Amino acid sequence: MTAGGPAATASSATAWLRTVRVTVQLKPGVLDAQGQAIKKGLDALGHGGVTALRAGRYYEIQMPDAPDLEARIRAMCEGLLANTLIEDFRYDVE
Amino acid sequence: MTIGIVVFPGSNCDADTHHALRGVLGQDARYVWHQETSLDGLDAVILPGGFSYGDYLRAGAIAATSPVMRALRGYAAAGGPVLGICNGFQTLVEMRLLPGALLLNAPGEFRCQHVRIRVERTDTPFTCAMREGDVLRVPIAHGEGRYYASDRELARLTLERQIAFRYCDAAGHVTLAASPNGAIDNIAGVASVSGTVLGLMPHPERASEAIVGSADGLRIFESLARWIAAHPVREAVMRARPAGPAAQAGASGEAR
Numbered sequence: 001m002t003a004g005g006p007a008a009t010a011s012s013a014t015a016w017l018r019t020v021r022v023t024v025q026l027k028p029g030v031l032d033a034q035g036q037a038i039k040k041g042l043d044a045l046g047h048g049g050v051t052a053l054r055a056g057r058y059y060e061i062q063m064p065d066a067p068d069l070e071a072r073i074r075a076m077c078e079g080l081l082a083n084t085l086i087e088d089f090r091y092d093v094e
Numbered sequence: 095m096t097i098g099i100v101v102f103p104g105s106n107c108d109a110d111t112h113h114a115l116r117g118v119l120g121q122d123a124r125y126v127w128h129q130e131t132s133l134d135g136l137d138a139v140i141l142p143g144g145f146s147y148g149d150y151l152r153a154g155a156i157a158a159t160s161p162v163m164r165a166l167r168g169y170a171a172a173g174g175p176v177l178g179i180c181n182g183f184q185t186l187v188e189m190r191l192l193p194g195a196l197l198l199n200a201p202g203e204f205r206c207q208h209v210r211i212r213v214e215r216t217d218t219p220f221t222c223a224m225r226e227g228d229v230l231r232v233p234i235a236h237g238e239g240r241y242y243a244s245d246r247e248l249a250r251l252t253l254e255r256q257i258a259f260r261y262c263d264a265a266g267h268v269t270l271a272a273s274p275n276g277a278i279d280n281i282a283g284v285a286s287v288s289g290t291v292l293g294l295m296p297h298p299e300r301a302s303e304a305i306v307g308s309a310d311g312l313r314i315f316e317s318l319a320r321w322i323a324a325h326p327v328r329e330a331v332m333r334a335r336p337a338g339p340a341a342q343a344g345a346s347g348e349a350r
Contacts, residue, residue: 026197030242031276033198057151080159083152083188086195086242 018065020073022091024082025056057081069093095322098126098136100166100182102157107143107179107299114302119315128160137322138175138219139166141182143235143297153196153238154184163189175219175318176291180236183283183293192284192293193251194243200276204237208308209274211282211296212262215255218289219321220314229266230259230310232296234274239295241277241284248278259283259294 026032035055042050059081066072073091082089097115101108108125115123126133133139146157157163163185170176170191178186186192199205213221213228243251251257259282261273273280275295283294298311 030197031200031240033200033202033240037202080151080155083155083195085244086197 016065017062018069019094020059020061020063020069020091021094022059022061022073022077022081022089023056024059024077024087024089025054026086027088030086095137095319096122096124096135097318097322098133098139099123100126100128100139100141100162102128102144102146102160104146104148105142105144105181107181107297110297111140111142111179111299114299114312114315118302118312119319121315121319126162128157128162130162131165133162133165133169133174136169136174138177138318139169141176141178141185142299143180143182146181146185149181149238152184152188154181154186154188157181157185158188167191170286170291173288173290175321177220177314177318178291178293179299180234180239180295180297183295184238186291186293191291192286193247193256194241194281194284196238196295197240197242198238199236199240199274204235205239205274206233206235207274208233208301209282209296210262210264210266210272211259211294212266212268213258214260215258215285215289218258218285218292218317219325220292220317221258222321223317224313227266228313229262229264230296230298230301230313231308232298232301232311233308234296235300236275236295239277240275241279241281241295243278243281251281251284254287256284256287257281258285258292259296 032054035053038055039050039053077089078084099108099111112123115121150156184196187194187196208231210229210231213224213226216222216224216226260268260280261282262268263272268280282296283292285292298314301308301311303309
């Protein structure tokens with residue numbers, strides 16, 4: 001939590017809200033055509049020193065805290081947010 | 095004989111498919127809105143091409159969560175023929191009704207061109223009027239069509255004869271240069287083990303009349319009409335209904 005931020009003045013109900021940050025990326029070894037195109041763009045702008053770039057997706061999710069919070073996050077990732085055949089996901093909870 | 099064409103927000107080949115079936119072949123066809131919950135009375139179901147939900151998340155991923163898809167799982171499990179074209183194929187792999195995944199094309203570009211595909215399997219409702227090795231000239235129009243499967247999955251696909259179509263040259267040779275998207279093993283279409291669920295990236299409905307440059311795609315719909323006439327699908331699906339809800343619950347509860 002950010003000290004003195006909105007959380008400090010928020011009602012007690014929001015204290016139960018957690019922020020989940022999920023990042024999804026193609027598994028290593030799966031060709032990342034988007035990442036390669038972005039790297040080419042960087043090259044074109046003169047940033048030729050970039051040796052590798054992998055693209056990904058990022059989600060911020062707010063949900064109430066619960067004893068099974070992590071299990072629910074994993075189920076959401078495996079069920080929709082990531083295609084686990086081709087993508088890895090990682091998350092942190094604040 | 096009635097063939098259902100599922101319409102999602104963002105489908106754009108539904109009318110073309112309807113025209114190929116009804117206007118060209120004279121088969122009965124009707125649209126099925128994605129919020130419908132029953133596929134009763136349909137002899138086959140087609141998921142058409144397009145950009146359902148704007149390809150948000152991953153192509154086909156949101157369409158896979160539609161209410162009608164719960165019915166589709168039961169329909170497919172009961173042996174009903176299901177064809178996914180382009181975005182429909184992407185949706186079927188997102189639902190795990192077909193193996194593998196479809197990734198951004200290797201050249202990183204949207205590809206809109208005619209390609210040739212070789213028929214690799216003929217004991218399916220969509221290829222039964224063809225011979226193995228036949229070459230069809232059909233168009234593609236996709237950004238995410240690079241078929242991918244892990245080495246282990248690919249070995250299984252090959253063993254189970256699940257590869258239905260491969261990109262090839264005019265002579266029917268499967269070459270790297272013939273693939274427009276970098277698909278593994280030049281795979282353009284795959285089928286379920288039984289063959290009744292099939293997905294492909296090319297658009298047969300856009301190649302169903304000589305006036306549009308090729309009528310080769312019509313052979314897929316002609317196959318389907320022949321299959322339906324020879325297989326009492328509707329009765330089989332109806333008979334399977336008592337087991338339907340349980341099978342459906344099991345399928346939708348499956349971890350992805």
